[in-house]
Amino acid sequence: MRKFWRNANFRLKAGIIITAFFLLLGFVVYYIPHVDPFTYNTYRGKLPPSWEHPLGTTSMGQDVFWLLIEAIHNSLLIGLIVATIGTVVGVFVGLLSGFSGGVVDRVLMVVTDTFVVVPSLPILVLMTSLMKGSTTILVMALVLAVFAWAWPSRQIRSLALSLKERDFIHTAWFSGEGTMEVVVTEILPYALTWSLSNFMNATLAAIASESSLAVLGLSPANLISLGNMIQWARERNAIFAQQWFWIGPPIVATVLLFIGLFLLITGYNDYLSMKRGR
Amino acid sequence: MKFTKYLGLRLLTWALTIWIGVTFIFFVPRMFPSDPVETMIGQIQARAGQMDPLQMEMLRRSLRVQFGLEGSLLEQYLSFLWKGLLQWDFGPSLMSYPTPVGDIIRTYLPYTLILTMTSTILAWLVGNFIGLQAGFRKDRRSSKIMEGIAICIYPIPYFIVALILQIVFAYILGWFPLQSTIYTFGGFGPFIRSLIRASILPALSLLLVSTGWWIISMKSLSSTVAEEDFVLFARYRGIPSGKIGRSYVMRNSIITQITALAMSLGGAFNGSIMTEIIFGYPGVGGLIQKAVLRSDYNMILGCITISIVAISTATLIVDLIYPLIDPRIRYS
Amino acid sequence: MLKIENLSTSYKTIDGDVRVLNNINFEIHDNEIFGIAGESGCGKTTLLKVLYDIIDFPLQVDSGRVVLSVRENGGTTAYETGKIRNAWWKHISYVPQAAQSVLNPITRLKNQFLDSIPEEYRKNEAKEETLKRVAQYMEELSLSPDLLDAYPFQLSGGMRQRAIIALATFMSPSLVLADEPTTALDVVVQRGILMMLMRLQRKLKNTLVLVSHDIGVHYQITNRMGIMYSGSFAELGRTDDIFRDPIHPYTQMLIGALPRIGDKTPRAGIPGRPPALTNPPDGCRFAPRCPYASDRCRAEVPEFREVRPGRFAACHLVQEEAS
């Protein structure tokens, strides 16, 4: 662990620190007992920051700080669920495609490529607008996952294709391993290293998609997410009213979270390639 | 001979992509329990009050026809493919009844195309130029600063960048209007002037994000290429480093970046939808938002179909440039 | 021609410096083919890099230098480590391993030729004129000038390597360094290319340094050769002498291990493996594998010295024999 930290590059360190900070806010601070920030008029509206309300309150009398904490929690949760589904499905489809070859592979490839090329947002708009308002985090995540599997599957397929002709796969078979065992113990370890960086990427993309849908008013109306928080502030004219402590924190949080995750991804990739280089 | 084969294959995947995409968006709404016709009737009832049952039945019928919900699933599907995909006829728009959806999209599409294309191409050129400098001359201070800036801007979602630009330039500094207005009447001069004025902030937000991406990817790509055997061997041949940068590193990295450009178009389109909405720019993005608010499903389906066709075609065009630059595709 | 004085180099790693070349001294003469032999990891590639002045991180020169003397404008100019780059391709050129990846994959060969010819050699002539000279030179080497219009991927490995040799010798450099030039090629092609190198050297009367792990190749075409083991030379001298009468036990065992067509008598390889450079043994590095090793061998590093005129070796046994 200490050695890892010593060898880690600056980006990886910065990424880890920022991401850890957000995980702390979203999954530790979140559980400190607090008033439900969604309810209107819990406090007096438009309060400036104070000890009691570190980021002030909204026009509707909600506490911005706790609103932000819940938003970070929910956004991260959506991101993680989508990334998990996307990675698992992507790895599965990619391995299937790469190993089966022939017609199955070709069909899967064309479908995968379609999902990579086609613009995802309009289709997500269509899907979410059909279930406007009546969704949960999980359903939202499932919808977002429709576009989260294609890229990893493409990558895993090419990884599988390059691995399957490698001699150690043949050695494994001649050592009595069955096809499933070969996939699980020989291919998967290689796929996992790659999947970790893809997982973070997918988290990032999912949070961004959810926020985009929120700005369109298509995220569940009762879901406190970073995107919805920004959207609510925009709807209530926080910009015109110069309520910077209302619209500012979710924007700053989103920016920081994204930069943090991105630093983590590129830092991790650099770290891997450096490790391989030696 | 070899090229026609490449072309044929590429055209085939192009057609398949569009077909799969369109089939997907045809079946998805039909998998959801909500029925757009009933939603629509509910809305009309809410507005017009109780209606005569016979009249309502007729309305329901005609709405089903207009939504393309008449007949068996297969018939609906075939007619959707035939009318929508081949004739661009998506039925009437329900928010500006009875104007056909196709006509409305036709007036909005050029704005989006201009915005997306200029910003994408500009971002690709500028980003790759800076990225090449940063990758080939890694140790320069300016390279590191450029990369640092790119890393801090690229990961931010399009609409956040748009929002920040709006707050800073339109609200605080007041240099631009908060919402775009384009004067379609009043002559060519005012039209162009208002178009440029309305496009600058949306274009800038698209540019910032995607330029960031091209800088980052070109930097890592060109620094990898710069360590390839043929670049090292070129150095050992005593070729001046400027020449190596141009004819060895750049030309070989650009090939990869063209493929990447083709892959990125969908994302760029998503981005322009978001910025259009933030700035109220009169493009397809704004149209989609309005259609969503008014539950105009014909319009949504039309916009999506057209965007799938547009993006796939743009991807196809970019891919066709590829063999012009890479002789390995041309000759083998 | 080329003088190597007290050369020591190491690679910087996070676990400290790893010494790869140890105090190397030798000379390469005018008008000869000099071979450098050795197993993987013995330092022969590093040595070649330093000879060609490719000293990039993490490789560093700890001591010593390489001096290249060439005839230029009537006089003799000496280029030293750090300056040899200025003589690249004009006086000293480099032939890499016959890899797919050493030529720019997307430009025709003729452009790669033009790129490598500096302005002063173009004599203000038009591109076409220069290309005509190149085509003429290709014909002299019995290569088809049509190759110039080809892309690298259109050529077979052997053809590409011939083109690279033409590229490397077009400006008649005084020294050509070839790093395993035939390693990835088939024997028949290998023989063709080695003969081409040999004829070229005879014609230009310059110096060719050939690095190869294949002892047979050295026997066939080099005049003098050095055998490296774990970072320094074990033995160096005229090729024929070395094969007729190897002095160092490593050389003896290496030559003894070579199977020959027409001879089925049992042969043994050398037991053990070369020492790790990160943690070399004290004394002679070959001692752990040497059947004749004494306590002295295991304690004291043998000096690389001239055993007979023109014949060098680093072995305590030889010194005893001589005294």
Next chain:
Amino acid sequence: MAEKLLEVKNATKVFRIGSMLRGKRLVAVDDVSFDIEAKKPVILSIVGESGCGKSTLCRMILRLYRPEMGDILLSGRSIYNKQEYDPTQFRLDVQPIFQNPYESFSARKTVDTYLYNTAVRLGIAKNRREAEELMDESLKSVGMSLAVVKGKYPTQFSGGELQRVSIARALITRPKLIVADEPVSAVDASVKMNIVNLFKELKDKYNVSFIYVTHDLSTAYYISDYIATLYRGCLIEYGPAKEVMDAPAHPYTELLVNAVPVVGVKWDEEMVMPDTEEKEYSITHCKFAPRCPYATDECRAQRPELRDMGSSRKVMCFHPIVQARTAEVG
């Protein structure tokens, strides 16, 4: 019990290069037939230049590629016939050794897991203790031991050591046939002989036949009983190794033998190497004719048959060199 260990019957493998629409056809292995007797173990070398199809042939015997035409029989049973092929028995009888030992094992696993799997999964050892005994015995027969190998990753071995481990793994099943694809080309000269000698030794000790695929003619001469020369997918010469290489009958075999940089005999500097590298794989006449110094109009018109030359030698040539030589001598 069949008297042949391995029979390769008209094996043909065609690769399609390029896209699915209209790809080029490349006949990698072209109607190759030969067999290995079961009576006593032999080492058969398959030699030829890169791209001659020797690796493809070897992969067909290992069932890694399926031949387009022809069949391969092991102890009289086709390995491509579903009724006759049994995957477990096949792996007990045939084992591979690959070119690059570092590629033969996953970098993410310890190498002993492969040996352990071989012992347990194929039903040779019943429990861990039996398996470990087997592993240790196998490792000892290649000059290593379980104590040394256990728990180590591939990168912790030298190339020569790891190649020994991979031989030890193959030996665990006590196979009848080991197919070794360029097993020493990634190994240093000083240890190459150690591994080659091991083949010779194991052949008698474990009664196992070897197919030794190589481009190194000197080691092929040194260890093999029989030799097969491939050229552009065709088996052009076959016979006892010593006889074939001492007096090649096919001009291509002669060329190959002459091109080896042998210590002791300097090359004739005047000799021209006919290495025009034609990329045409679909020639209908003799494939070697364009490079052959002795080619006649007949050679450029049709393809020669694989002819029996007596003393179990075969050659695919209209004008085998042997006659000329015997004429000179006589």
